Amino acid sequence: MTCQRCQDEAVVHLTELVDGRRRERHLCAGCARKAGLVLPEAPADLGLDAVLTSLIKKHVGELVGELAESSCPDCRLRYVDFRTSGRLGCPHDYRAFREGLLPMLQRFHGATRHVGKRARVRPGAALRLRLRSRLRQAVAREDYEEAARLRDQIRPKDQNE
């Protein structure tokens, strides 16, 4: 059966009684969500991680559901992993997960803007964080040529400072 709103396969089948009249709706997952119909939970994967993830999604809401799978391009940490462990993976996460972090900072600190001591500006640091992340990936896929090249790129700058 196809969705009554679009041509996708319908997965939600709902029979309602409205003013004594029977009404049937057949919708795909996307249209059902837009119509505000709650989807039944996917069959539970009984791993602890999956249980935790579903609990977190349930309590932190739909925004996290979308954010949850997003990950940091540098350290590859997923937002949902951060919500499980409470620890971020690298300085860049503060930018990657900004949307989820700001409300959390407001709740805990009662503020979202830093006041106080300032660090020195070091323009090369963010680039080296990225290079290191590419280095880790190169090592993981055993691309030692690329790894050596990246190492050379990271090294001389360390020594300049």
Next chain:
Amino acid sequence: MTLDDLTRTSGEWLRGTGPESDIVMCSRIRLARNLADFPFTNRASRGEKAEIEAQARAAVASAEPEASFFDVNAMPNLDRQFLVERQIISRELAGGEGPRAVAVSPRENASIMVNEEDHLRIQYMLSGFRLHEVWEEINALDDRLEEHVAYAYSPSLGYLTACPTNVGTGIRVGVMLHLPGIVANKGIDKVFRALQKINLAVRGLYGEGSQAFGDFYQVSNHQTLGKSEEEIIRMLTDVVPQVLQFERQARQELVTGRRQHLHDQVSRAYGVLKTAQTISSEETMLLLSSVRMGINLGLIDDLSIATVNELFIQTQPAFLQKLRGGELGVEERNVARASYLRARLAEGRGDDE
């Protein structure tokens, strides 16, 4: 300086000197800092942690040349516990894994943990109520370290930390208070609630989650974003004197209302510590707390505060085992503790520096 040298000295913060030192054992500030170009410790590879440690070692060598650098990863478990007892490293660093280290200044005022939850956890302690001095010292040390490493920092969020609860200033400003009077008049819960209401945290002698013992409590900020370091310090310097006043009042009531009872309790405590043949850590802390208050109230006059302060740390399990040169079971430790106490208390005031 080696770890064994530390068994023959004690930290400056135990001296019992400085303002309000009858109640404020020490003032402490720690700063959480991370290197900008590495993932946070929990996400760093072994190789990266080793690089972080090498960079930290080089930075410390220039910034705090007199400090000794210890490889915590290569250290026997007993030595790690010994450093935890002395408040030089955290339980988290002791129980961690992979390359990690600590640098300690000669009088143990400054310590820098490497690869704890954050790459660098800088700590500075002074005896007594001296938060402004502590801030001057740690701020300067932080500046010197920063000459050699690039810190993870954002103009809008401040110093970036592995846990968002430390972001911003990355600062924890705290005092360690001895509050036997408030504990005795059962006012301690009320004080806790009042402090928590204004967003201050209260913890035991050994930090997060640890049970307060010896009537010692650490009071510190826990919000780090949106207030400057000076504002956070001011919050403590405004509030702590009120707690001190409660404690003095409580002690005064004990002296005027039940002087004989109090004198008896203090003298018995001192007597047991001087003569016991075997004694547990818990009982020692309890009795030392009485004796410490007794000295402050003029009920004991042949013992210095510094000695009692030291004994709180030097009757802990790892110190005793270091002193005896090896692992001891609980029973053996209790005997060793009693014997150490007898020796130290027989020295009396002669031990003072």
